[in-house]
Amino acid sequence: MVVDATDPEDARGELERRLGEQLNALISAAHALSVRAAAHFDAGLQPAAFHLARWLYAFGPTNASTLATAVAMDRSAVSRLVGQLRRLGFVRSDPDPQDRRGVIIALTPAGQQRIVAAIAERGLAFQERIAHWSDADLAQLVALLSRLNTPGGADPPR
Amino acid sequence: MVVDATDPEDARGELERRLGEQLNALISAAHALSVRAAAHFDAGLQPAAFHLARWLYAFGPTNASTLATAVAMDRSAVSRLVGQLRRLGFVRSDPDPQDRRGVIIALTPAGQQRIVAAIAERGLAFQERIAHWSDADLAQLVALLSRLNTPGGADPPR
DNA sequence: TATATTGATGGACATATGTCCACCATATGG
DNA sequence: CCATATGGTGGACATATGTCCATCAATATA
Structure with missing residues (x-):
């Protein structure tokens, strides 16, 4: 496709x-790394549970329905997986003070440590790539990604 | 954690x-969009096949083994999924002239169109976020991501 | 109080995915 | 030529995942 730059x-x-x-390439490459990171997270855990834990790490606590929508899973599946994570002590689910039908699901410190450790491997893969970058370029990329990741331009809902 | 910036x-x-x-947040958010994009790609197709097609779109043709490693899948699974994609006319697999045991798997134009269409939906989600960005900032992000995505600093192996 | 709605959980089942194995064709080394 | 290694395919089976449904508790509405 020829584009008239003027x-x-x-x-x-x-x-x-x-x-x-570029986003597609990044996501495509990251997928394989995620699969391996999930295996590292916990052997007795379903891989999909890792996605939940990672989302909670990235975006903070929420209720089950929001979480289900956010990760494109069925609420039943989320319930099951959260149950697994809770039994292993990686997440906590407290009743929502606003609406006591619902629960607020949050990573425990133990869960957070596991996520950080599991992601560290992937970090190494990217660390090689940015090894020769200037601090300025790196800071610029972080700033732009941060802006891209916060839909409203506001701070993330931690 | 307090960091001494000096x-x-x-x-x-x-x-x-x-x-x-930031990468974690981006990948986490993208996962849900990918699940939905896969459903759009083809109804009679296994979702995992979409990952293969997307990888081929992002990084170009390769042989089956390399593809399997790249997407963290079993060779058997890749073989099956490529078979599905081939039957639907989305990929081609020609014998490798260098080593006639192997095959080179590549997207067909039809497959490429499908990928572009499937990704378009996700594009919309991000397009909202960058709507108010300046061209300069957008160009900067594209450039930095492009550099991040090419491990050796060289051009990708199209 | 009676009724309908909503958030969450878990059972049951169909489908998708991961993994092991046998097999074939080619390649490589003796 | 023979033995062995490698890339790929496909069968068989176990496991993971997606989906529907029933159920329960808390809300909301009348």
């Missing part, structure tokens, strides 16, 4: 297309 | 830690 609309569209391409 | 070593480590955190 046309502002097309230039913007091209930028967006290239962002999609 | 110590260059700690500042660098802190940057790397924050990059890990």
Whole structure:
């Protein structure tokens, strides 16, 4: 596809297309690393439980329904997996003070440590790639990703 | 954790830690979108096949073994899934001229179109977030991600 | 109080996925 | 030529996952 860079609309569209391409490559590569990280997290644990724990680590506590929507899982499945994680002491689920039908699911310190350890391996893979980056470039990337990750431009709901 | 920003070593480590955190959030959020994108790709197709197709779209043709390693799957599974994709006309597998035991697996134009269409939905989710970004910031992010995604600093093995 | 709604849990079952193994074709080394 | 190694395919089976449904407790509404 040939793009006329002098046309502002097309230039913007091209930028967006290239962002999609780069995100796709990143996510595609990260998937394999995630599979291996999940295996490291806990041997007696279903891999899908790792996704839940990681989401909780990334975005903080929520109730079961929100969590189910966020990770694109059935509520039944989330309930089962949270049960596993709770039995292993990696998450806690306290009744929601606002609506006592619901529960607030949160990582325990033990769970947080496990996540950090499991992710460390993946960290190594990327650390090699940024080894020769300047601090300025690295800081810039972190800042831009941070902005990309907070939909409203506000702080994440920790 | 309190970091002494005047110590260059700690500042660098802190940057790397924050990059890990941001990547984790991005990957965690992207996972749910990927699940939905896979469903859009083809109804009669196993979701895992979408991962294969996406990897081929992101990184280009390879042989079955390399593909299996890259996506952290068993060779048997890759063989089965590639078979499905081939039957649907989304990939081609030609014998490797270098080693005629092996095959080179590549997306067909039809497969490429499907991937682009399936990813478009996810694109919309991110497009909202970057709607108010300046072209300069967007271009900067694309450039930095591009550098992050090419391990050796060289061009990807298309 | 009676009724309907909502959040969560867990059983039951179908489907998808991971893994092991046997097999075939080619390649490699003696 | 023979033995062995390697890339790929597909069968068989165990496990993980997705989905539907019944159930319970707390809310909300009348």
